[in-house]
Amino acid sequence: MRQDLSDHAPETELAENQEVSHDLLPRRVEAIREALAAEDKAKVNALLLALHDADVAALLENLSVEDRRDLVPLIRLEERPDVLAELDENVRDEVISQLSVAETAAAVASLETDDAVYVLETLDASEQRQVLASIPRLERLLLEEALSYPEDSAGRLMQRELIAVPNFWSVGETIDHLRYMHAQMPDRMPYAFHEIYVVDPGHRLEGSVSLDRLVCAAHAAPLASIMIRELRVLRTDTDQEEVAVLFRKRDLIAAPVVHDTSGRLVGVITIDDVVDVIDETYEDEIMHLGGVGADDLHRHTLATARARFTWLLVNLGTAVLASLVIGMFDxxxxxxxxxxxxxxxxxxxxxxxxxxxLTVFVRALAMRELTTSNALRVIAKELLVGLINGGLFAVIAGGIAWLWFDSPFIAGIIGAAMIINLVVAALAGAIIPLVIERLRVDPAVASAVFVTTVTDVVGFFAFLGLASWFIR
Amino acid sequence: MRQDLSDHAPETELAENQEVSHDLLPRRVEAIREALAAEDKAKVNALLLALHDADVAALLENLSVEDRRDLVPLIRLEERPDVLAELDENVRDEVISQLSVAETAAAVASLETDDAVYVLETLDASEQRQVLASIPRLERLLLEEALSYPEDSAGRLMQRELIAVPNFWSVGETIDHLRYMHAQMPDRMPYAFHEIYVVDPGHRLEGSVSLDRLVCAAHAAPLASIMIRELRVLRTDTDQEEVAVLFRKRDLIAAPVVHDTSGRLVGVITIDDVVDVIDETYEDEIMHLGGVGADDLHRHTLATARARFTWLLVNLGTAVLASLVIGMFDxxxxxxxxxxxxxxxxxxxxxxxxxxxLTVFVRALAMRELTTSNALRVIAKELLVGLINGGLFAVIAGGIAWLWFDSPFIAGIIGAAMIINLVVAALAGAIIPLVIERLRVDPAVASAVFVTTVTDVVGFFAFLGLASWFIR
Incomplete structure (x- = not known):
């Protein structure tokens, strides 16, 4: 959450808030390019100042490598660290390679812990060590702890900044405390928060109080009387997709995280981080279904070619298999x-x-809408759909073949092969993702190639095999 | 937002909060089925009571049509209206057909406006009129107004329940007002809220104050001194995907909506609704890329077969086109x-x-990462990737062909055709989605069929054409 708690929103945010549309990006890119070409630093600075951090990141991603290299030193990323957190991973690597260790460390140190971890985890091990060594001790310990949690866990996703208060306080005491902290120690406040957490003396979580409950409750009410006892326990080792499922299902905007062994309250996950997880999960699924890596767009040409080569090689294997089937009937x-x-x-x-x-099954598995209780029913439905459409297309394709080659024999063969292949397609499209999911592999990655292999092989085999059997 | 503002969370939520995992669904389905079969109503009620509304919806979706029909009367949906809002559209239609108009109206009336609109907009026109006629006047007028906004607009997405206060109030006055409202008129409070809105006497929006700002500010501070002037104006006619872009970019949890003509503050959109939009958008994209409708899983068999038939028919057309090319070289x-x-x-x-x-381009267009400023560069990269992999696979496939048929001639032909087709594939995969986007058609729906038509036709034509040219 990057909403500013200071008493006045920065002017840049005001100026930018007006613009809902992304369509301004090409104009901004053009303006920055011209200013860079003219070496007009004042102009570049003015343009950058008018942009939200997320827009600066989008701008960087849209520039050519050369323009990007010229622009990076002018952004002063240590003062606008959120730009780093918003960048695509490949572009961020490139940008960070232009910064000194001290600059990177300054930027990372001024990010919230969740964003800092997000930036740190993409650095290679030696860079990560160097940057961490240049970060003040307290902050460094928090980051090192966060990095010790498994990848894609709640521990990586959470921010450490949160408001925790003792379980014997009243509503009034809590509000007074917040006012005092905000006035005297603004550095120790989260940028934004939506709940406060009630803890026992051992810092173990007892419950949460959303701010709307807090401001609506009577001044003297004890927190314990309005808190929701927190039994939906996210632990530091909870997988981030589980986190997203919980947020979605409960319409949460924040949720506390407790340490997986000690049970102490250690952080809070906010909905904006969950939205990033949701985006990432879908992005992965779509890209994997298409046979490309999630970060394909921003990869360099050679890296892209290499990544896609692997997938095409697998496909070549299956195409050769189909050709072998055809070869049997030369x-x-x-x-x-x-x-x-x-x-x-x-x-x-x-x-x-x-x-x-396949698409329906992969999607249903991802949304957890396919379970042992309905799988058989849905597979039966697929078979029936395959049979219905197989029958219809047997008639249509048979008709076309008959007209084209004036041969009822070929029409019959193509019709029969069509029915066989569409029923097999339904079966393969349904069962292959289920099996792959059982093997704990992402069905979005591996299913498509198996399914089309089956439909190619069966398609050619049924059509040519039937023909050769009848011609004999 | 369905978080309960009452002083104690319902016991059922407590019991359920513990369970992060969806893996319990099959067991629940089994338990309900057994209880239904045994006609043990007390058991069914106990099971339902222990479930969160979202889980009841998941349960209904997972049951067979017959079991669902038996279960619906036992849920008392007018008391658990959120179950309706959580259901898949096809299943909801079926469930509502079992309810009387009065029951449906009671359920809809007790939902928040955004959820009520969501349920109403899927009813057919006459059902909608009947249900609306049975809803109390004030609520009905709000719903009718919401339904008058365009589909997929901010006006449909927003809830009407919000906290608006005059611009001359102080922090203390505001908190006193909230406490008074909560104690005296809980019915007029939103279920949950994250910001309060500051309005002028004409109810025009002046600014917003997030609750964390409110509780941190001094008691006597005027709201005007801590509010953020709202210049990110969402209007009732703003498209929901624009809304999602804004929420993502600014990490918002709520945003006010003003009427498109009068400029009055009329509603608020919360992040949970935006997450639903995000889900829906991705879901549509994935399903369309796979050639199926978004609600395919829960459609009846015949409806599914019909919807998929259209797509397969288009594909048959392109396959016949490819066959015509082959036929030229018989x-x-x-x-x-x-x-x-x-x-x-x-x-x-x-x-x-x-x-x-294609996948990379469709994705980049959807994420608005592809603009006139980088399109040429990205297309050039694709062509280069096509050339590199075309060259590599020319060698590999050529080698296989040589070994298989002992013919350097065929090896040369397949190699040349491979390079041609992979370069053309890159060009088609890049340019077709761009053109389709320009025509204001969803590139996820229509691109794939055009791209594979091009690669089939060019693939067969290049390979067979080269061969026949050299053989002549």
């Missing part, structure tokens, strides 16, 4: 070339139908 | 059957490479 094809002309239709329809089923 | 294939065996390899590799590029 004599039949030689005898009747029309088969070669039509055979991709059966395979392609199977591939598309399989992908439809 | 004499060449008859002369050299190895071409028929190998031709799917070139087409399939092109399809996969095109899908990779």
């Amino acid at each position: 004599a039949t094809i030689e005898h009747m070339v029309a088969l070669a002309v039509l055979m991709p239709i059966v395979a392609s329809m199977g591939g598309n139908a399989g992908t439809q089923t | 004499a060449t294939i008859e002369h050299m059957v190895a071409l028929a065996v190998l031709m799917p390899i070139v087409a399939s590799m092109g399809g996969n490479a095109g899908t990779q590029t």
Whole structure:
């Protein structure tokens, strides 16, 4: 949460708040480019000052490598550390390589712990050590502790800054305390908070009080009487996707995190971090379904080519497999070339139908809408859909083949193969993701290639096999 | 926001809060099924009482149609209206068809306006009129107004319940007012709120004060001194995806909405609604990329088959187009059957490479990371990646073909066709989504079929065309 608690919002935020649309980005890029080309530093500074941190990050991502290199020294990232946290990982690596260790450390130290950890965890081990060594001790210990939690855990996601008060305080005492802290020790306050946490003398969590409850309660009311006992325990080792599930289901905006062994209250996760997790999870799923890495757009050309090569190589393997099936029937094809002309239709329809089923199953698994209690019913539905559409397309494709080659024989073969392949596609599209999920592999990554392999092989085999069997 | 402001959280929530995991769903389904089969109403009620509204909705979605029909009358949805709001649209239609108009109206009336609108907008026009007619006048007018805003607009998404105070009040007066309202008129309070809004006598928005600012400020401070002037104006007609962009970029948890013509403050959008928009947007994108509708899982078999048929029919058209290309070269294939065996390899590799590029571009467009300022650079990168991988796979596939058919001629042809098709795939995967976006059509829906059509046609044409040209 980067909302400013100081008494006046910075002017830049006011100016920028007006603009809901992202469509301004190309104009901003153009303006910065011109100012950089003219070496007009005052102009660049004025442009940067008018932008929200998130917009500066978007600007950096949109510039060419050369323009970016020129711009970075002018941003003074140690004063605008949130720009680093907003950047895509590949671009951030590049930007940080331009900063001194001291500059990076200054930027990291002034971020909230969750954002600081987010930036630190993408550095390589030696850079990370160097940067940490340049950060003041107290802050460093907090960050090192956060980095000791597993990747993608609540411990990495949480911020350490939170408001915890003793369980015997009243509403009035709590508000007085907040006013005092804000006036006297603003540095020790979180940037923004939505709940306060009630702890026992051992700093173990007893409950939470949302601020709307706090301001609505009577001055003298004891906190214990208005707090919600916190039994939805997020622990430092809870997986971040579990965290997202809980936030979504309970419409939370913040949730406390306790240490996995000591049970002490150690941090708080806020909804903005959860939205980032949600974005990341979907992004991964879409990119994996498309056979690319999540950060493909901002990777360098060679790195992109290499990453995609692997996926294409797997695909080449499956294509060769399909070719081997065709090769089994080369004599039949030689005898009747029309088969070669039509055979991709059966395979392609199977591939598309399989992908439809696969998409529904991968999505349902990700949303946890597919369980042992409804899986059989949904698979049966898929089979029926495959049979219905298989029958319809048997007639349509058969009709086309008949008209084209004036051959009821070919029409019959393509029709039968279509039904077989669409039913197999439904089965493969449903069962393959379920099996892959059981093997604890992400079904979005691996399912598509298996499904299309099955539909290619079965498509060619059914069509050519039936033809050769009848021609014999 | 469904957090309860009453002084004690309901016991059921306490019991349920403990369970982060969804893995309990199958066991719950089993338990409910057994209780329903045994007609043990007390058991069913006990099971339902222990569940959060979101879990009851998940349970309903997971039951068979028959079990669902038995369970619905036992839930008393007019007392647990949030269950309706949490349900998938298809299942909700089915459930509502079991309720009387009075029951549905009672449920809708006790929802917050945003959730009530969400339920109402999926009813058909006559049902909607009937239900609205049974809702008390004041509530009905609010709902009718909300329904008058465009679909997917901020006006539909917002809730009407909010805290607005005059611009001359102090912090102390505001807190006293909140305490008074909460004690005397709890019905007129929102379930949960995170900001209060400062308005002029014409109810026009002047600024917002987050609750953390409010509780930290001095008792006597005027609100005007701590409010943030609201210049990020969401209007009732702002598109919901614009809303999501703003929330994400500014890490907001709530934002006020003003009427598009009068400028009066009319509602507030909270982050939980935005998370639903984010989910819905991604869900649509993934499902459309896979050639299925967003609500495919919960549709009836025939409706599913019909919806998918359309997509498969389009695909059949493109497959026939590819077959026509093959048909142009039937004499060449008859002369050299190895071409028929190998031709799917070139087409399939092109399809996969095109899908990779397409995925990156569709994603970048959706995240607004692709603008006129970087499009050319990214397209150039794609072409280079296509050329690099085209070259590599030309060698690999050429090698395989050489070994398999002992023919340097076929190896050369497949290599050349591979380079051509992977470069064309990069170009098609990049440019087709850009063009489709320009035509104001969702690129996730329409791009894939065009890209694979191009890669199929070019793949077959390049491979067979080159072969026939050299054989002549």
